Structures are given as C-alpha cells and as structure tokens.
Amino acid sequence: MVKLKWLIMILAIVFLISSPVANAHSNNSEGFSKIDVQDQEINYNLQLDLIELSHAVGFKMNEQNVENLEEMNDIINQNKLPLQEYMNTHIVVYADSIPIEGTINQMSVLKIKERAFADIILSYSVNKIPENLNVRYNVFFEDSDPSHANMAKVQIGEKQQEFIFTYEVRELNIGEMSFFTSAKQFLLLGLKHIFTGYDHILFVISLLIGAVTIRHILSLVTAFTIAHSITLALATLDIVQLPGKLVESAIALSIIYIALKNIFQPESKHAPWIAFAFGLIHGFGFAGILAELNLGATHLAASLLFFNVGIELGQILIVSLVFPVLIFINKRLSYKWFLPSVSTAVLFFGCIWFFQRAF
Template sequence: MKKLFLLILLVLSITTTVQLPSTYAHSNNSEGYSMIEVTDHNINYELKVDLAELGHAMNQELDNQQLFNTKIVQNYINSRIELYADSIKLEGTIERSGVETISNKQFAVMNLTYELGDKPQKLVLNYNMFLDDSDPSHANYATVTFDGEQQEEVLTFESRELEIGEMNFVQNVLQFLLLGLKHIFTGYDHILFVISLLFGIKTIRNTFTLVTAFTIAHSITLALATLDIVHLPSSFVEAAIALSIIYVALINIFNPDSKHQPWLAFAFGLVHGFGFAGILSEMRLDASHLATSLISFNIGIEIGQLVIVAIVFPILLWLKTLTFKPSKWVIPGASVAILAFGFLWFIERAF
C-alpha cells in the first residue's frame, strides 16, 4: 500500500513539472482582432489571433516559420472565415504572416488579401474562428473601413456576423443577370445537352415547345434548390446531368430521324435546374433581394439558351436544305463526340 502511495506521488510530481506543448495549451476566453479595409480592387484583412489557440484548434504546434511556409493555416482560415462581397464568396490569400506579442501573449498575425472585380456595395463577414473547434468563449474585435464608413463589432459565439453597406436594386439585377449568362456559357455540359435536343427538332414549333419545357422544368428546381426546399447531393446531380447527355446523344446516334418530345426536355430540365442552383448555393443571397436575384439569374440563363438556339438552329435548318444532305452524317458524328464527353463526365463525377 505504501509502494502504491509512493507511485501515485511520483506520477503527480512528474505531471506537475512537465509542461504540455503549446499546441495543447488551450486557453479559454481567447481574443482576436480583425482590421478590414475595402479598396477599389481588393480587401485587405489583418487578422490577429492567439497563437496557442490557433495551434490547439488545428491540432498542431505552430511557430513563426510554419506560419510563413504552410498553406494549412490559410486553408483553415478560409474554412472558418467567410467573406462575401455583393453575395459572392471570396477566398483569402495570406500575403504576410508573423508573431506579435500583445499583453504578454503571442498572437499569430496574418495579412490576407481578397481580390475583387469591382468595388462592392455590400460586405458580409461570417466569423467562425475557434468558436466551434476549441474555444466557444473566443471573442474577436473587428473594425471594418468601407466606402468612408467605419464599423466596429465584437464577434462572439452568439454574434458571428458583421454586415456593412447595402446593394441597390439595379446592381443586384445586373449582377445576377450576368452571372446567369456566365454560368450557361461556361457550363459546357448544359450547352451540349441543349444542342443535343436541337438535333432532334423538326419544326420551329417543335423548337419552341422543347425550349419552353426545358425552361419551365429547370426554373422549378432552380427555385426549390435555392430556397432550400429540396436538396440533392451535388455529386448525384452532376452525374445525372452527364447521364442526360448520354441518353439524348444515344437517341441521336441510333435514331437520328426521331423527334424529341417535350416530356424528355422537361424531365431532364428538372435535373439541370439543380445543377444551375449549385453556384447560388455557394453565395450568400441577400434576403431583401432574394426573389430579384433568383429571377435575374434565371433570365440570364434563358438569354444564354436563346443565343445558343439562335446560332445552332439556323445552321441545322441550312444543313437540311442542302441537296447532298450532310445532316445525315453531321448529326450522328457530332452526337458521338457529345456521347464521349458525357461518358467522361459521368465517370469523373460518379466515381
């Protein structure tokens, strides 16, 4: 019994003399400081947080050298600090970093830059450093300088968001209209699907019914997904979009004289609508402009679709008027190429 007592004393004496690494030197009530300045072309963000707490939250010991050389810290910050300029989410890049002593504590100092296309009218900061990871009592003292206006806020577990500025109606409409146009013209899978549908047209009326059915369908699911009424995994949606391309391409190859039905455009339009909503899910839509943003984005997509139809449809009609009927091999040949892209996208997205 005496030996056991002596052993316990020995263990206690060792644990009281050995210091834990700073990685695990968790300190409640840690503090942070944010100095944010919005300029015409970028946002400069000086972030100061307790160095030991940062290491504890990331489960690794950090020093000055690591702050300079690793991108792990940058990725961690971008995953915990969400910065939106006119609803568009930005990614920060650490330009400089170091260690500073404040009130006898070491603070990690990171100077981040967020690139801007144009100077925004509204800025939203969503701050989650440490709050869900290691220290719910963490507080960050934020100062934002934006368009001659300065706003200060204490960001805590209960109050994590800071908003400054206001986006006007006209800018909101133009922004989401152009975003919809950009999305359709850079969404090559959507473009190939629309072209595949056009391969099966017979008349102008048939074109109108197909485009209308596709538009109504994707408008429905775009709204449902954006409003978070219906949610599907993005991997499933993207793979299903690839399958829609494969299906229509196979019809065009093995039955090039078939007439695509509106129900086909409507059914696959429902799937493509979830794909269109993907970009909006990454944004922070202003509640006061939600309907306007959604409608403007959808109109942008429709304008893009009409441009594609206006280019492809006359070419197809012209090919069908030629005496040697090149459409007999052009449509199946192009459909084989589209089929190959569809298969590649499906394999990439499904596996």
C-alpha cells in the same frame, strides 16, 4: 465509306480537344465571402477552392488526395505566411477611406458540393463601425482563373446585402449598391453560368439537332425552361436538396441518353416531356451557386429571378445561333451522316463527364 471517314475525322478532333474541354466546367472556380462589420472589428470569412488557391499562392499539394482533409489542413497551416501575404495583396479593405490590413486568425479545409475549400477567417481592427467600407477583391483573376466568381454577403448591424466579385467587377462599396446594380450582377452571373456550363450547352444543342420546325424548338425550350426554373427555385429556397455528385452525374447521363437516341433513332423527334424531365435535373445543377450563397430572405426573390433571367437569355442566344447553323449544314450536307457523327462526339463528352463525376 464517306460516312466512316467523317466519323473517324470527328472522333480524332474530339480526342485532341477532350482534355481541356472535358474539365472546363469545373475549372470556373467559385468563392464565398461573409463580411461581418462589428463595433471594433470586421470579420471576413473567405472560402476558396483549395486546388485553385494552391495554384495561385504557389504551395504544393496532392490534387488526387484532397479527400484527406486532415492532410490538407496541415498543408494550408504550414503555408500560413505565403497565404497571409497573398490575402494582404489581393484583398484590400478601406474603412472610411483608410486602408486596414487583415490578419488570418483561423484556417481549415471543408467540403462544399463535393469539392475541397479553404475556409479562412480574416480579422480587421477598426475604432468604430465605418460609415463607408470599400473592398477591392483580386483573388485568382490575374493569377490562375479569370473566370473566378466570389459571392459575398455583407452584414452591417441589421442590414444585409449581397454582391458578386467577378473579373469585370472587383470593387464593392458598402451602402452604395443600388437595386439595379444588384440585379445586373445576378443577371450576368446567370449568363456566365450557362456559357461556361458546357454540359448544359451540349444537352440543349443535342435537343436541337433532332428538331425540324420552329414550333418544335419552342416546345422543347419551353419545357426545359419551365422544368429547370422549378428545381432552381426549390433548391435555392432549400426546399429540396440533392447531393451535388448525384446531380452532376445525372446531367452527364442526360447528355448520353439524348446522344444515343440521336444515333440509333435519328428519325424520332424528341418529345417535350423528355426536355421537361431532364430539365428538372439540370435545374439542380444551375442552383449550385445561389444555394451556397445562402441569400437573405429580402433579396432572395430578386436574386433568383435575375439569375434565372440571365440563364434564359443565354439559352435563347445559344438557340438563336446554333439552330440556323444546324439547318444550313443539314441542307448543304448529307443528313444521314451529320446527325450520328455530331451525336457521337456529344456521346464521347457525356461519357467523359459521367466517369469523372460518378467515380
């Protein structure tokens, strides 16, 4: 009877919070920039999540019909004026300390990783290639999504460098970014990716629920780390690519599998090979941002390394915080109801994510 009461209470809490949390992973919008500096012109190719852009600028669109690219193209072209005003006020460019204003030359809608993106080309006129280029980026941060991140690639002649615009870092000075700054940005991006990837977090926690010793935890975490590092590298290097919809659905299924195993086989320890097998799938999920950034060969290894280091640091922090809590609860409360109750809540979220992503 006590077990039933606790299960009902946990499920009630889950239903109350399921709407905002179930969609939290997809609410962290991404953007991509390619800034090409030429003799008398700077071309800024900007790709932004279409739904998030409509919220920020304030134009209406049917969010359930984003698959109709022709209709979406008509909508953004009908809103060229408010989009132009938004770009001029939220992206400020200085060439040799002189502000220059961009003009939208072209707009279209395309699909990136199964999501609709606005593809906008801005042009800035200059008299010569600037010695110093300053870009102040404030898209979405104050309007709709503080967790937005924009991965920028800057091309000046033969030189290329990468940068990430985030809520904390909104300004880029071309030619002034050190290796340390670049490494720190990709490390922070990895940290952010794991902490906003609630599906990855739930998977790791579900693995920990069945662990009873530090040695067992280390074997699970090590197996998961090695596996997702392999597929993260393969996907980022464009050696192996899988459809985003398939990867995200498979990640949800991995959560469902572990939750069901915790419910129906609570005494059975999770084997490291299970963590390794599912880690391969999660690695493709981690690779999404770096794969879309299309990093240059000279910066790819360092960017991949520090991004992965950020993920691992976040994972270690999660394990360090969660495992002692699980041990404490297990000792203070009845293990017989604790494991199936928590796993039921995890199963619920896994099912929500699977149906959202697969259908």
